[in-house]
Amino acid sequence: xxxxxxxxxxxxTCGECCTKLIDIGVRIGSAVLLRNVNLxxxxxxxxxxxxxxxxxxxTLLRTILGxxxxxxxxxxxxxxxxxxxxxxxGYVPQRLDFxxxxxxxxxxxxxxxxxxxxxxxxxSAGIRTRVRDALxxxxxxxxxxxxxxxxxxxxxxxxxxxxxxxxTPDLLLxxxxxxxxxxxxxxxxxxxxxxxxxxxxLSILLVSHDLEIAARYADRMVFLNTTIxxxxxxxxxxxxxxxxxxxxxxxxxxxxxxxxxxxASPHHHHVHEESVVS
Amino acid sequence: xxHLWYAAVGSLPFEWTQYTFMKTxxxxxxxxxxxxxxxxxxxxxxQMAFFSDAVGHSALTGIAIGALLGLAEPAWAMxxxxxxxxxxxxxxxxxxxxSADTVVGLVMAFAVALGVVILSRGGGFASYSRYLIGDLLSxxxxxxxxxxxxxxxxxxxxxxxxxxxxLVSVNSSLARTRGIPVWPAEAAFAAIVAVVVTxxxxxxxxxxxxxxxxxxxxxxxxxxxxxxxxxxxxxAVSLCSGVAGxxxxxxxxxxTGATIVLVSMCLFxxxxxxxxxxxx
Numbered sequence: 162x163x164x165x166x167x168x169x170x171x172x173x174t175c176g177e178c179c180t181k182l183i184d185i186g187v188r189i190g191s192a193v194l195l196r197n198v199n200l201x202x203x204x205x206x207x208x209x210x211x212x213x214x215x216x217x218x219x220t221l222l223r224t225i226l227g228x229x230x231x232x233x234x235x236x237x238x239x240x241x242x243x244x245x246x247x248x249x250x251g252y253v254p255q256r257l258d259f260x261x262x263x264x265x266x267x268x269x270x271x272x273x274x275x276x277x278x279x280x281x282x283x284x285s286a287g288i289r290t291r292v293r294d295a296l297x298x299x300x301x302x303x304x305x306x307x308x309x310x311x312x313x314x315x316x317x318x319x320x321x322x323x324x325x326x327x328x329t330p331d332l333l334l335x336x337x338x339x340x341x342x343x344x345x346x347x348x349x350x351x352x353x354x355x356x357x358x359x360x361x362x363l364s365i366l367l368v369s370h371d372l373e374i375a376a377r378y379a380d381r382m383v384f385l386n387t388t389i390x391x392x393x394x395x396x397x398x399x400x401x402x403x404x405x406x407x408x409x410x411x412x413x414x415x416x417x418x419x420x421x422x423x424x425a426s427p428h429h430h431h432v433h434e435e436s437v438v439s
Numbered sequence: 440x441x442h443l444w445y446a447a448v449g450s451l452p453f454e455w456t457q458y459t460f461m462k463t464x465x466x467x468x469x470x471x472x473x474x475x476x477x478x479x480x481x482x483x484x485x486q487m488a489f490f491s492d493a494v495g496h497s498a499l500t501g502i503a504i505g506a507l508l509g510l511a512e513p514a515w516a517m518x519x520x521x522x523x524x525x526x527x528x529x530x531x532x533x534x535x536x537x538s539a540d541t542v543v544g545l546v547m548a549f550a551v552a553l554g555v556v557i558l559s560r561g562g563g564f565a566s567y568s569r570y571l572i573g574d575l576l577s578x579x580x581x582x583x584x585x586x587x588x589x590x591x592x593x594x595x596x597x598x599x600x601x602x603x604x605x606l607v608s609v610n611s612s613l614a615r616t617r618g619i620p621v622w623p624a625e626a627a628f629a630a631i632v633a634v635v636v637t638x639x640x641x642x643x644x645x646x647x648x649x650x651x652x653x654x655x656x657x658x659x660x661x662x663x664x665x666x667x668x669x670x671x672x673x674x675a676v677s678l679c680s681g682v683a684g685x686x687x688x689x690x691x692x693x694x695t696g697a698t699i700v701l702v703s704m705c706l707f708x709x710x711x712x713x714x715x716x717x718x719x
Contacts, residue, residue: 251616
């Protein structure tokens, strides 16, 4: 496992691949939702965006996804592929709004996204293998045959994570991906995300309300309120005056202390990571 | 081509197979019903049943516009109007002027009222009432050629672009992150629905065409666990109730379209027995 990790880290510090947001601005009518957002994301790095409600966190993700017109530009230097390859994003929404009674299996969902062969004519053995492989990365291979509408909240988020990772994106966007999932499911989800970042050398941008989770897993923390007000390690951002004002001094201090003392949260353990990484 | 069909069906030992209009209608049913089922599966998934109903009703306005323009054959005006309406709906949904249901309801009421007002000038609406109920037995061999062309077009699209429509139907944001041009796909789908519905209205009737589209898919949902079984069961249900309904309407001397809907409804009720198993 250690060798694999060391090998996977080949470009974490080389600066070769990264995604740059340059001077991003979004306005709808006269309302300014985002202003002068500058952010560089390197591969193998998990960046967490925190901020008060209405700070523009989800707007920023949707801008990167190309759903919202914006000023400024998004530059991307990819790995492995040639320079003008478009940015490939994977996205796990906060809650997938879909028809839960639809007769759609997990296999169907993947085949529809991965293959040109119409899903109603069946799914080829090759695609089925690919789906099983993708699901096994998030310890969900047993779910391939299930109707999507019958999955639990945590299972659905893992399936969506597997889908977002197939094919491997340059940038993985997670929008508060575990709201409505039980604590054990949240733990499992973030342990997986954390392991995946290293395994695939992904840039991950995560929007979270949960400062404790953010501090525990982030390599870097960004405090956003229309524009970026703090951008540093979790410990430093949590010491920032504006952050303390927004979230409360004692709360920030407790979380910062937890994060600094080596992930000392009593709930934190790594049992799931084994099955994910190896 | 047609005489081969007539000879083949005519060789069956039934009373109804002796009549050309029944043989032609049978061919039309065999071509149309799977088409309705294919559309219906995605319409039900997208929760657009009210939309396809509205498009059917807007056929009345299309006929009225055709009559105003003095067209002998209002079919083109109907199709053109329905496609415009479909695109308007898609745009309205995208910009969320009001809730989708409200927009569809408003536009449908307006379209029907406008159609009825124009067609009833001078008390002449009765001559158009055939569009309300439709007459499958009036279908001609030339009509069958058009229906076959339509079925072939939808068939090709359902092979080439089904996964695109499918992903958009699951969730448009998800589809966008997979590189699918969502808005063109939505508009294309709505336009296809509009064309198929308006072309079929004269034979099936605008009061019941939506049942023929929605019922097979609703029935298949009760027993299917995957997209494959969903689509195939819907097509089978649609085809069986179409053929059975046509034959029943001959012996009962009833309107064909409505008889097909009743047979379809019976199959739906039977399928309820499968609900618990499939939804486990």
